[in-house]
Amino acid sequence: MNIQNTLESAIKKGIKSIYNVDVPKIEFQDTRKDFEGDITMVVFSLLKYIKGNPFEIATKLGEYLQENTDQVTHYNVVKGFLNIVISNDYYFNSFNDILNIKNFGFKNVAKNEKAVMVEYSSPNTNKPLHLGHIRNNLLGYSVSEIIAASGKKVYKTQIINDRGIHICKSMLAWEKFGNGETPESTGLKGDKLVGNYYVKFDQEYKKEIEQLVADGKDIGEAKKNAPILLEAKEMLLKWEAGDKQVVALWKKMNHWVYNGFDISYKDLGVDFDINYYESNTYLLGKDVVADGLKKGVFYKKEDGSVWIDLTDEGLDEKIVLRADGTAVYITQDIGTAIQRIKDYPDIGGMVYTVGNEQDYHFKVLFLILKKLGFSWFENLHHLSYGMVDLPEGKMKSREGTVVDADDLMVEMTNTAREISQELGKLEAYTTPEKEKLYKTIGLGALKYYILKVDPKKRILFNPKESIDFNGNTGPFIQYTYARIQSILRKADFDYTNTISDIEIHPKEKALIKQIQNFPLVIQQAAQNLSPALIANYTYDLVKDYNSFYQSVPILGSENKNEKIFRTQISKKVGDTIKLAFSLLGIDVPERM
RNA sequence: GGCCCCGUGGCGCAACUGAAUAGCGCAUCAGAUUUCGGCUCUGAGGGUUACAGGUUUGAAUCCUGUCGGGGUCACCA
Structure with missing residues (x-):
């Protein structure tokens, strides 16, 4: 019990006996250096409940405390501030109480408290971690530890973006130009090696565009039809079809990356309890959309695409399923959120550690989950953080201005x-x-x-x-x-x-x-x-x-x-x- | 343009969610230390909290508008 709580209940009792009024809350602050006292009660906020002169009220309460508590030795009143002096005994006693408490301040996990899932990091497997990830990781990890110390079970998680066209780009570049290089043969960290091939792809792609333009093609056309890009797209189709060779390559290269990430995470001192992979979750959410359609949360447009209307909430209309029935980013997030609650039923809320450029996205996501009727929506938090800028300007991986x-x-x-x-x-x-x-x-x-x-x-x-x-x-x-x-x-x-x-x-x-x-x-x-x-x-x-x-x-x-x-x-x-x-x-x- | 975030001494940050004379560090200046680690401590100068209104007994904090910086308004993730 700290002094504030002790005083609060004493003051409430005093107010009850002097004024016969119940007050919900007493406000305290540290006593300013220039006045005598250990802690100060602010009387102004009581004026709502007690009519009277702040100075008089403070004086009466001060007197009451001095007479009726062991801890208060004397007091003084300045304007509406009651400065309270606490006895030496109190300090000795309270210090001795905590002297031998290990982990003083940390609360054990309470049984009736719901767990919290904290998501952070969530990297792409085609780029090494950079300065932005560092802020993300430090925040996510620290918030996890803090929540755990506050008495709640925490699941630390990341969702790894391990699929899509960008992954195929580095795979393709490695296949074409890699000569069988591996982390072992080059001595490079796996994520660095793969990241190099992602850059390599971009260089080749640009070359091809230039060539096409030189040959008289329109620049837009050239960007769409560069052979290497078409090849990457083809690779993605093969991956989705489960082509053995492509999947094997994908697995091999992703493993290199994970090994690389593990080293970085270990150096940084962060860890995870659960990994989610987009290759497993990217199809989630579609059935939820079908469900929401039935409930009337979503509606279908003529072309077959499915939308939600959030204009009443001051937002826009938002697509949740494409006309061809494929999922968009938010579909997946909806599905993943629901999946997590299924996987870990003791979860009562989630924290998403993601940069502030996605503020709008998370607003929409939470709103959709609310409209779908999930009670836990109110315990969803977007831990949004600002960019980490460099003096030279914005970080861009393609221009080499990232800090690794x-x-x-x-x-x-x-x-x-x-x-x-x-x-x-x-x-x-x-x-x-x-x-x-x-x-x-x-x-x-x-x-x-x-x-x-x-x-x-x-x-x-x-x-x-x-x-x-x-x-x-x-x-x-x-x-x-x-x-x-x-x-x-x-x-x-x-x-x-x-x-x-x-x-x-x-x-x-x-x-x-x-x-x-x-x-x-x-x-x-x-x-x-x-x-x-x-x-x-x-x-x-x-x-x-x-x-x-x-x-x-x-x-x-x-x-x-x-x-x-x-x-x-x-x-x-x-x-x-x-x-x-x-x-x-x-x-x-x-x-x- | 709509929406969101930010704006606090020269610089970097606080202010317990509305309270006393807006705190702290760096830098500057002046001191302290026979002692336990001189990467410490004490003090001084430096502010109209971007600006203008409003609400309140009380505003850096809440509301309205203006200005400046950033973000976002994709059938990308």
Whole structure:
């Protein structure tokens, strides 16, 4: 029970006894530095229920609290703000209550809570992962961890786009120009090898168009009729017909890609519980459309195509099935959503981590599922995020301006190595341990940098200059953690027993308050699908700790109990940093 | 053009979903530290929260309009 809840029920009781009124909610905020107090109640919001002068109301409630609660020692009133001072005993008690709770702030999965499926990454199998995927992966993974810590079961999933004309393009190019190259023969990661052939196709295709135009063909015609494109289309037909050779090639090359992705995912520190493949799901949804037609949710046009009218909701009409009966993108998404609920009946909602260019698509998708009558539609969320832009302009894979995910991770690690070699305290480390550490720091910087900002905002990413190691950054927080560990290593006394008979320092108070807040922050972050809340919380905690560290001696304290208490606080802060960072997918080092 | 998102000190970000004098980091300037890791801490300067109205006891936050940036309006995925 944190202080806010305790006070809230006490104040409600007070209001009941003084004014005989029930109020639903009491508002609190942190007391501003310039006033005395630990927590502040905002009286203004009560004026709806209680007629009167805010100052008087605050004073009466302050008096009531002082007399009727153990925790409130005194109070002061400024305008409509009741500043409440909390007793030292309360801080000791509440800190001692949580001192030995492992994973403080994390809630166990509640039985009656429905599970959540979080989809993220969802790559194409013809291109390696790039910077955009990194933001997607970090967000999706972190949100999954946060929801899990908030007390819900989570299924992490990705849907792999493994079929279609674009896949045939890289297959065809490999067949024509590959000379039997494999990841083993070239030493390339599988996704990189296949990606190269996707580029190769595009080059050949452009050449053929130029040739055709030079021969006097119209440019539009040339684009449609370039021989290599026709061949790719033919290949797609063969694939759909189940042609043995094409399917075998498709399987072989996709495997290369999956092996490549696995390496990238592992480096990035993300994982999945379930994979869905478009080759299995692209036919889903058609029967749902037939069903919806019967129910009158959809309607058929003269040419046989099926549509939904969303003009009443301020959107357009949207096609859900082509005239030839084949599915479009959204048909598949409808089918897949329903399929997932069938596969995992304990799911009560889903989170789709997809870029904001698909905002409209998901609006439509959710609306359709609502109209089809699925009750879980209201627990569908599109975790939409802004583009990651480069200083030079937009990322385009064809023009080679993409930042490759693997390259970026290596670059971050290199930067961390350079800095650590100058400043690190790593004498005790072996070379492999050092390498692991550089990666921890480099990726910590990258992850924190991306996750601390509101997902909706665009990020301008300058690989060379953007990543700072000072200030509000991952490494700064990691550094504080490492320093705490250094203190704990040196603490050669028993600090497991609880302490309560010393003077409590304001900086210690601030830290206890901050730690107590952690469970609430997790719940808020889960509700808002916002890793940024966790990142900012951790930073605030670390700043409070550094301030504490600077103001009071810990191991150097003369008073034995003080020494123990401060060590305990340090330990708890360290634990909390570690837990919070685990929610962001960031490791913390023992030394750096 | 319709719809959606964004606009906060020079730069990068906050503000618990409407509350006190809008916080923090980088950069700049001035200090602190016999001690536990000098990648730390304390302080100063720097803001009409893009602009104009409105609602409210109270607005960066809600509403309307304008401007600027981005996205989206495919029988592509």
